[in-house]
Amino acid sequence: MKWEGNRESDNVEDRRGGGGGGGFGFGGRSIGLGTVAIALIASWLLGINPLTVLSMLSGGDPVPQVQEMPAQRPPANDQMAKFVSTVLADTEDTWTALFRESGASYVKPKLVLFSGRTPTACGTGLTASGPFYCPGDQKVYIDLGFYRLMQQRFGVSGEFAQAYVIAHEVGHHVQNLMGISAQVQDAQQRMSEKQANALSVRLELQADCFAGVWAYHANRARSILEAGDVEAALNAATAIGDDALQRQAQGQVVPDSFTHGTSAQRVRWFKRGIESGDIKACNTFEARQL
Structure with missing residues (x-):
C-alpha cells in the first residue's frame, strides 16, 4: 500500500503508556494476553461485552474505571x-468529498490509540474489544x-488489510452521521435476540462495503493500491467472518448467533464497495441476499 508521504490527520489522540503494563488488573488479579484473546473471540462469537467475559475470567470482580489521559499527539518517529x-x-x-457531493457536511471522527484500557463514552474500552x-x-x-493478533492468530498481514480495519470502523462513523446506527439500535430494542443479531449483521456488512467505497475513491485519487493489497483485505474479511471464528473456536457454526456476517458475506460486500465506489450499492438493509 502506498501511503508514505501522504497527509497525516490531526485527529489522532495517543493515550498509550498511561498504565496497564503487560496485563489488565481486576481486583488485584492480572489478565494476560491469552485470556484477552479468549475474551476477544467470545465477544465476537456471542455478542457479549468483553468486559463481562474478562470479569468472569478474573473471578467476577468489577472492572475499575480509569481516568482519561490528557490527549496528546503520537511521537513523530512512531x-x-x-x-x-x-x-x-x-x-x-474521501468521505468529506462524498458527503459534499450529496449536499452534506462530514464531521471527522477522532482516532484514539490506547494500550490496555481507556475510558470512552460507551464505557471502558479494552484491548479485548478489538478496534471499535x-x-x-x-x-x-x-x-x-x-x-499482531491478526497476524499471529489469523495469519492476516499487510498494510492494506490493516487499513481495512480502520476503514471499517470509520464506516460505522459514517452510519452514525447518516442516522443509520440510531435506526438500527431503535429497531433492535423491539426484536428478539435472533432478529437483533440479523440486523447487526446487515449493519456490519454495510460498514465493510463503506470500507470498500473508501478504497475505491482513495485509489482513484491517490493511487494507494499495490499488487496483492486487495487480496490482503479480502483475507482479513475472510478471517474475521462469524463462521470462520466460530469454527476455529468451537468447531461448529451457530448462524443465529452471527453478528458480523460470514466470511463470504464480508468479502462480497467489501468487494461491492471497492468495485463500485457507490454508497447506494451498500444498502444491505434492502438486499434480499447477503
Whole structure:
C-alpha cells in the first residue's frame, strides 16, 4: 500500500503508556494476553461485552474505571502511528468529498490509540474489544497490538488489510452521521435476540462495503493500491467472518448467533464497495441476499 508521504490527520489522540503494563488488573488479579484473546473471540462469537467475559475470567470482580489521559499527539518517529494517522486522513478526504457531493457536511471522527484500557463514552474500552467505534463520542478506538493478533492468530498481514480495519470502523462513523446506527439500535430494542443479531449483521456488512467505497475513491485519487493489497483485505474479511471464528473456536457454526456476517458475506460486500465506489450499492438493509 502506498501511503508514505501522504497527509497525516490531526485527529489522532495517543493515550498509550498511561498504565496497564503487560496485563489488565481486576481486583488485584492480572489478565494476560491469552485470556484477552479468549475474551476477544467470545465477544465476537456471542455478542457479549468483553468486559463481562474478562470479569468472569478474573473471578467476577468489577472492572475499575480509569481516568482519561490528557490527549496528546503520537511521537513523530512512531511509524505505525504515522500509518494509522495517514489512513485516517485518507478516509477524511474521501468521505468529506462524498458527503459534499450529496449536499452534506462530514464531521471527522477522532482516532484514539490506547494500550490496555481507556475510558470512552460507551464505557471502558479494552484491548479485548478489538478496534471499535463509539457513537457517543464519535471516536474510533484501537490498540495497535490488534494487528499482531491478526497476524499471529489469523495469519492476516499487510498494510492494506490493516487499513481495512480502520476503514471499517470509520464506516460505522459514517452510519452514525447518516442516522443509520440510531435506526438500527431503535429497531433492535423491539426484536428478539435472533432478529437483533440479523440486523447487526446487515449493519456490519454495510460498514465493510463503506470500507470498500473508501478504497475505491482513495485509489482513484491517490493511487494507494499495490499488487496483492486487495487480496490482503479480502483475507482479513475472510478471517474475521462469524463462521470462520466460530469454527476455529468451537468447531461448529451457530448462524443465529452471527453478528458480523460470514466470511463470504464480508468479502462480497467489501468487494461491492471497492468495485463500485457507490454508497447506494451498500444498502444491505434492502438486499434480499447477503
